[in-house]
Amino acid sequence: MTLPGAPAIRRIDRRLRILGTEVSLIEPIRHHAEADLGLSLEFEVLDFQNCEHKAATAPDSYDIYDQCFHNLDIVWFWGALQSIDTQRIADWDHVSPLTREGRISKFASPGYGDRPVSRLYVQPNGFLGPVPSRHVAMLPTVHNFDSFGFDRRVFDAVDPEGASWALLLSPRAGGRAALVDEPAIGLLDAALAAEASGAMCFGDLGNLTVAEIDALMALLEDRRRQGHFRCLWRTADQAAELVRGGSVSVQSMWSPAYGGLGAMGDSFVEAVPAEGYRAWHGGLALARHLQGAPLDMAYEYLNWWLSGCAGAIMARRGYYMSVPERVRQSVSPQEWAYWYEGRPAEIDLPDPFGQTAVRAGSRRPGGGYWNRARHVAVWNSAMDEHNYAARAWARFGRAMRQGGACP
Amino acid sequence: MPMSANPLATLRRYELVARVLRSNIAAGAIPEGAVLKEGPLAERLQTSRAPVNAALRVLSDEGRIRRLDGQGYIVEPVPGGQRRASGGTAALDALDIPPDVARALGTRGTWQHFYEQVEREVAASLIFGEYRLVEAGLADHLGVSRTVSREILGRLHERGLIRKSQSSHWTAGPLTARILRDRFQLRAILEPAALRLAEPYIDYAAIEGISENLALKAHQVDDETLEEALFEAGAARAPNVELVDTMRRARFLPLAANRALVELGLPGSTVDRAEYHALFGLLARRRIDAAAEELRAHLQLMADKSLARLKIVAVLGGSATVAPYLTEI
Numbered sequence: 001m002t003l004p005g006a007p008a009i010r011r012i013d014r015r016l017r018i019l020g021t022e023v024s025l026i027e028p029i030r031h032h033a034e035a036d037l038g039l040s041l042e043f044e045v046l047d048f049q050n051c052e053h054k055a056a057t058a059p060d061s062y063d064i065y066d067q068c069f070h071n072l073d074i075v076w077f078w079g080a081l082q083s084i085d086t087q088r089i090a091d092w093d094h095v096s097p098l099t100r101e102g103r104i105s106k107f108a109s110p111g112y113g114d115r116p117v118s119r120l121y122v123q124p125n126g127f128l129g130p131v132p133s134r135h136v137a138m139l140p141t142v143h144n145f146d147s148f149g150f151d152r153r154v155f156d157a158v159d160p161e162g163a164s165w166a167l168l169l170s171p172r173a174g175g176r177a178a179l180v181d182e183p184a185i186g187l188l189d190a191a192l193a194a195e196a197s198g199a200m201c202f203g204d205l206g207n208l209t210v211a212e213i214d215a216l217m218a219l220l221e222d223r224r225r226q227g228h229f230r231c232l233w234r235t236a237d238q239a240a241e242l243v244r245g246g247s248v249s250v251q252s253m254w255s256p257a258y259g260g261l262g263a264m265g266d267s268f269v270e271a272v273p274a275e276g277y278r279a280w281h282g283g284l285a286l287a288r289h290l291q292g293a294p295l296d297m298a299y300e301y302l303n304w305w306l307s308g309c310a311g312a313i314m315a316r317r318g319y320y321m322s323v324p325e326r327v328r329q330s331v332s333p334q335e336w337a338y339w340y341e342g343r344p345a346e347i348d349l350p351d352p353f354g355q356t357a358v359r360a361g362s363r364r365p366g367g368g369y370w371n372r373a374r375h376v377a378v379w380n381s382a383m384d385e386h387n388y389a390a391r392a393w394a395r396f397g398r399a400m401r402q403g404g405a406c407p
Numbered sequence: 408m409p410m411s412a413n414p415l416a417t418l419r420r421y422e423l424v425a426r427v428l429r430s431n432i433a434a435g436a437i438p439e440g441a442v443l444k445e446g447p448l449a450e451r452l453q454t455s456r457a458p459v460n461a462a463l464r465v466l467s468d469e470g471r472i473r474r475l476d477g478q479g480y481i482v483e484p485v486p487g488g489q490r491r492a493s494g495g496t497a498a499l500d501a502l503d504i505p506p507d508v509a510r511a512l513g514t515r516g517t518w519q520h521f522y523e524q525v526e527r528e529v530a531a532s533l534i535f536g537e538y539r540l541v542e543a544g545l546a547d548h549l550g551v552s553r554t555v556s557r558e559i560l561g562r563l564h565e566r567g568l569i570r571k572s573q574s575s576h577w578t579a580g581p582l583t584a585r586i587l588r589d590r591f592q593l594r595a596i597l598e599p600a601a602l603r604l605a606e607p608y609i610d611y612a613a614i615e616g617i618s619e620n621l622a623l624k625a626h627q628v629d630d631e632t633l634e635e636a637l638f639e640a641g642a643a644r645a646p647n648v649e650l651v652d653t654m655r656r657a658r659f660l661p662l663a664a665n666r667a668l669v670e671l672g673l674p675g676s677t678v679d680r681a682e683y684h685a686l687f688g689l690l691a692r693r694r695i696d697a698a699a700e701e702l703r704a705h706l707q708l709m710a711d712k713s714l715a716r717l718k719i720v721a722v723l724g725g726s727a728t729v730a731p732y733l734t735e736i
Contacts, residue, residue: 052722053723056719073715073718074722077718078674079674125679127712209585384714386718387534387721391721
């Protein structure tokens with residue numbers, strides 16, 4: 001109640017606008033964060049390419065950018081972001097060595113390409129680099145180790161454990177192969193397949209030369225003409241739909257898609273690639289325009305992401321968080337055992353929306369978190385020739401769509 | 408580059424204009440307090456307004472003139488120079504145009520009127536991919552004869568912007584990270600060496616002027632202007648025509664790519680002012696070896712920045728901004 005004559009108290013607009021992708025911007029996250037922080041959140045969910053375009057060209061349209069480390073180059077050098085002061089991040093010391101140091105342990109493979117640590121710290125000259133400093137460009141959050149999935153009825157002799165990326169280019173796919181439509185992701189799935197099949201040999205898998213990009217795209221174009229590819233997809237839902245509809249026998253896969261395969265869930269399995277995973281790492285970045293109270297609010301939101309609750313929600317869609325110990329405190333022992341330790345599920349486990357995602361008795365392919373994190377072949381990467389690669393990839397995508405193969 | 412009896416013929420138009428204005432201000436033909444305006448100057452020098460505009464900006468960065476809000480530029484005091492009673496428009500009839508400069512400006516035929524525009528448009532397209540240029544298409548677009556369009560293409564070829572494909576078609580681009588990196592490497596080899604050779608010929612007055620301006624925080628100069636001034640007053644003074652020519656060509660693509668990015672809305676200024684301050688400061692104090700070393704490190708940093716900036720282009724469509732006579736391959 002306001003007494004007559006009392007000074008009016010200015011109500012602060014407790015509202016944050018988050019720009020990101022379907023990877024992390026889901027309703028359960030919004031509900032929990034709003035309840036815990038007492039603020040209102042607006043999520044703008046775009047696909048990867050449209051998201052980074054908007055982040056770079058309309059930096060005033062959002063407060064927080066929730067995306068992947070590999071496209072930081074683009075948004076950072078556009079001057080759309082400001083650095084994050086790690087001294088304002090309560091759990092900074094608990095963030096995993098996977099990002100802070102570049103690998104999960106001394107004996108793990110760091111992987112080719114844009115390791116998150118190489119984009120993490122703000123260097124004195126304004127660049128991003130691996131030398132630790134107080135300020136970071138992106139707060140590391142959700143991440144995963146991706147592979148591909150395949151239909152065991154088609155590839156009946158292939159054991160998912162140790163299956164090769166070469167399967168994506170196998171003639172046995174019979175015109176029912178698909179890739180994720182993103183030049184910093186799908187192109188690397190294709191490169192892994194090309195190298196694994198012996199068709200090509202790259203000097204640096206995470207930083208292809210123009211000649212290597214040309215050769216890879218020529219190989220893909222050749223396969224396209226032969227009708228090898230069914231489609232390119234952009235969201236996990238599209239990927240799941242392709243499997244459910246029986247349109248693909250092998251394709252790039254993202255973790256949440258496995259929960260939506262329905263009756264195909266028994267035959268379409270996740271590979272544990274012999275060559276290693278294609279890894280990615282997401283995070284949160286602060287828009288340049290933030291200051292004062294909105295900036296404080298943004299830091300509240302960043303800290304909330306590391307507090308455990310967000311990690312629990314993300315775990316239920318198969319994603320890992322940069323602060324595993326905090327997640328452990330926020331999930332049930334059965335969930336922790338299945339998602340992080342790679343042990344068989346003791347009971348049915350839910351997805352973030354409460355639907356059963358994992359049936360009792362099943363076991364996550366690839367084992368526990370620390371085992372999977374040791375086997376990174378390559379990180380999603382915006383390589384030096386990204387501009388060239390992205391244009392070549394776009395031409396491939398146009399040719400696919402003109403062929404009537406894509407939605 | 409063709410041999411030329413007049414060494415000034417290889418200079419860009421704005422450089423010629425800047426040269427005329429500089430010498431006239433120094434000699435007092437354009438006195439302190441006089442106001443310089445783009446239109447009348449362009450008319451007097453028989454050139455278009457763009458090079459006059461560029462020349463005025465150069466002189467402003469050198470501290471010789473100062474911008475008046477929307478009314479041209481006012482001439483700053485010259486030590487020992489004449490003072491004009493009131494700040495009226497400069498009497499341009501008194502302007503002394505050295506004969507060699509007049510010849511260099513005058514020997515430019517029709518194709519030169521279009522060249523800089525075409526060069527800018529072609530350079531801007533390179534970051535978006537590979538394009539074909541047809542002589543007749545360019546001629547139609549500009550409304551000129553095919554002879555003129557052929558001369559423009561020849562000049563673009565000389566500057567390394569376009570090449571002939573195996574099927575004898577003119578093609579441009581794509582500008583890749585590899586090409587950009589190679590150019591910067593070439594610059595990092597040549598420019599510090601040229602700076603050492605140029606030691607006795609460096610325009611120390613210009614360097615000192617910029618160095619002092621950089622010390623004033625309020626003085627805002629964009630990177631490109633500083634880069635140009637640094638080169639023209641320093642390494643470009645090396646007494647080796649072939650070397651200077653090679654350096655100019657090596658600088659051209661990175662510069663053109665950067666301009667295209669700025670036109671697309673990318674923030675232009677990305678280098679810390681302190682870095683330029685250190686570089687110009689070393690030169691002003693005649694510490695050439697240290698300056699050459701600093702320049703080499705600076706070019707390495709510029710290479711990294713340029714590569715990072717080139718990646719950004721990937722998220723831009725681009726085709727809408729490409730000139731109509733360029734056909735994507």
